[in-house]
Amino acid sequence: MYEFSYHKPSSVADAAQAIGAADDPKILAGGQTLLPTMKQRLASPSDVISLRGCRDLVGISSDGSTVTIGAMTTHAAVASSADVQKAIPALAALAGNIGDAQVRNRGTIGGSLANNDPAADYPAATLALGATIVTTKRELSADAFFTGMFETALEEDEIITAIRFPVPHAAAYAKFDNPASRYALVGVFYAKTSDGPRIAITGAGQGGVFRSTEIEDQIAAGKTPDSSSINESDLNADIHASAAYRKHLIGVMAKRAVAAAG
Amino acid sequence: MSATGIGASVKRKEDFRFLTGRGNYTDDINQPNQTYAYILRSPHAHAKIKGIDTTAAKSAPGVVAVFTGEDMQVGSIPCGWGVNNKDGSPMNEPFHPALAQGKVRHVGDQVAVIIAETYSQAKDAAELIEVDYEELPAVTNSEKAIAPGAPLVHDDAAPNNMCYDWELGDEAEVDAEFKNAAHVVSIDLTNNRLVPNAMEPRAAIGDYNTGTGEYTLYTTSQNPHVIRLLMGAFVLQLPEHKLRVVAPDVGGGFGSKIYHYAEEAIVTWAAGKVRRPIKWTAERSESFLSDAHGRDHISHADLALDADGKFLGLKVYTKANMGAYLSTFSTCVPTYLYATLLAGVYTTPKIYVNVKAIFTNTVPVDAYRGAGRPEATYLLERLVTKAAKQLGMDQVAIRQKNFIPADAFPYQTPVALQYDSGDYEATLKKAMELSKWTEFPKRKAEAASRGKLRGIGISTYVEACGIAPSAVVGSLGARAGLFESANVRVHPTGSVSIYTGSHSHGQGHETTFAQLVSETLGIPLENINIEHGDTNRIAFGMGTYGSRSLAVGGEAIMKALGKVVDKASKIAAHLMEASPEDVEFKDGKFTVAGTDKEVDFGTVALTAYVPHNYPHETLEPGLEENAFYDPMNFTYPGGCHICEVEIDPDTGTTQVVGMTAVDDVGRVINPMIVEGQIHGGLAQGIGQALLEACEYDDNGQLTSGSYMDYCMPRADNLPDFKAATETTLCAHNSLGVKGCGEVGAIGSPPAVINAVLDALHDVGVQDISMPATPQKIWQAIQAAAVLAAAE
């Protein structure tokens, strides 16, 4: 790790200011991705601005039709929230299955979305549920937010403050773990929304999380979903899974997610 | 049986300190004025070093010194075992530099050391070193490495990348058996390369005392005396009395901490140059690139059988990947710890083995939990199960037909070993009972109703441990003896310190050894201390590996205890005015037969040190004894492992749903510790079979270089184990003990793979390689379906 200046503002407004004043700033949330990256010397920010002092970014509220989760809310808090468990049980279950207990106690939903790891779980839920990402500058639809592998529509000095999830009729997440890292090798989040079925796939795509309207159409038509429409050349291949295997798993996981949602 | 003696499941004495964070590991040790080392490693698998510019690094903040191979001209890191080629000529043994000399041979090879006031400063400075590499083509696979035109890892020092081409047995004689055979069953298989992954990464602190001229090395070692010998005598030319090696608490080894590593020599040597202590601690990514890896065999084998399924002959051809350099025990693993085990538990009369040891541009390969015996067991037990299938025989029946019968011991195998004891029917029978073998079809049908493919697999094995008779291993090429030493020091108040050359890095010696003392002297465990891991405090030692600590180290302790009891009996006889022959010692008390005279051990101990009333004419004061023990033979644990799996055909995922291990480890001193050792071994065996894949790409980059890609077994990968023991005593040591550290990892991988193949049998899959990952299984199912459709 290289040397850097550390800031711990106590509000989002102060954080935004600190970011503006710094040379090459990096926001620190749970640190579960950023700190390992810095230790491996792959990131060398001049200033690290921790959001841990910003109490205004933590918390979960639910009004029956929308669940709002503050960006600094940990995976453990989402997993154990009675509100989330009641309104969107699939989201609570997803959060409860991220990494290990230590990771869940530190890692945050805002950090996970800002990072947009192509194998992360939350992006699938956010996209399938059609959530809104609230930032210090604007509100973004999930469809507009995820722009590619490790890429989002966020600007340099933009902070995610909260995520608003519309409550679906039903939803389920089927995850096939990478045996080693236990990130998603393939994860499929299915949501039955008032606009029809939405399917988001993580772990598989070269461009990060993506929707499959073909699979959504199959479900809308009451058919068993399959992955024949997925283009293998858009999928990742690594030592754990070829593109063909990932394509196959998308079909299996989609089927399982739809079955689990009931 | 006493509550703390032999056979008692005493809780581990050492666990309080480990579980409460009070262990004292190498990285916990700090010396006044200490500096920190960072090792600059090669990013290339194979490259010429045309120049190294360290100027900028040397003047970076906090930097004390920078050294390269040009500065560090020392001896070659030695290999501890010489193996000869078929024609009797010695193996190729290229120079193994501590810091690269003109060439790097694997990703992670040491290029320079930067010593600074802090670790970060050393690491920062390393980025300023400019190494001018000329990249060369690399080779990582042993078969490709001996193909014509392959890149040469050691140029002329190892033509064709060959270390040795060795054989055991007479090929023509075995061929003759094949001519009479009714059946020949052949198999090709790979034993996958593994990263050992001890929980504690390696670390080393070098210290030089300018006042006395003595060097001290603190290191994460399983055998500090061996490191003193290898580094002192061969690399740095430091005599024993000027070099102290301390291996304090060590957090796991599994073999990977046996060997003398470059970093140990670097910090010791450099401490003498900078005249300050130097600490180096590996980062986990460095462990992947610099801890000796395990296994990596490619083998072909043919088994000849008569019409009834009796084994007539076996031929095995193995290519063993040595990596880029010869690590300490690397050469004996695929020969004397592998080929000699290829009789297994069977009466196969004729065996021929050819092993080619081959250099590649990969991390050196050496012993890893089991060392050679898992490779032999995997090959044999896959082959035997395949033979049963091919001949239409029951897989248990074919084994029973060929077992060495319980009344045939001592049994001389055709591959040099003489097994002293065993009862393979007994372990088989018990394992079948515990695993409810005969009810398997019901479980399979129930799983099928849930859409799962269920399979059962078996392996019956023997291994050779308790390493080893010095005379035997010496005749086979070992360059050291493999005895053990012990010192028993009875203190004036009757408490006891044991100084053992064995080293505990998780095995629980502080408890097991104390139980031997408690049993023998009749004193409570809290009065006994086990000291180990310091060449200045322990007279001598050969260390811990090859499941030898109890069978060799424990026997040395028993021998020294015997001497203590002898002398104490004489003192007691004097105190009781009896003749020593009439004195009996039991439960901590000396008595004289037929009288009510009695004196306890504590009184005798005190008398030895306050010898006012003492037989000075015949006895010296004090009560302390040394012993060295050199075993007469290896010990031969054996047993039966049965695995049951369920495979999800939609995804290829395997869940191990049952794992039964019945092992004959000889007399059991602490059943709880033995069970723990077996559990650990099984976890590693299942890890090898299903999860762990150490893989290189064609450029020699390690693609599984972190836990993001290298899959370690976790609790939810494992079932509740059914582990039991079934004992035959070792016939040549006083305790009757064999060894339990490695059996779990030796017996289990073929049981797991046989189970996987049994499950996949119905969908037409005939073969799968380790690790049987979901992707491989899914692909195999697809391929079998395509084949079936074509037929």
Ligand SMILES: Cc1cc2nc3c(=O)[nH]c(=O)nc-3n(C[C@H](O)[C@H](O)[C@H](O)COP(=O)(O)OP(=O)(O)OC[C@H]3O[C@@H](n4cnc5c(N)ncnc54)[C@H](O)[C@@H]3O)c2cc1C
């Ligand atoms: C061992 C391990 C296992 C894991 N397993 C999984 C898994 O199975 N599934 C999974 O989905 N994830 C997994 N993760 C990732 C983890 O759950 C976190 O979600 C992830 O690391 C990012 O969250 P964080 O809060 O730690 O963010 P940080 O690491 O602190 O930050 C990540 C990035 O987001 C930026 N950032 C953070 N917060 C904001 C914000 N509010 N606004 C704008 N930018 C921001 C930071 O600048 C940084 O670039 C794992 C991590 C580890 C270490």
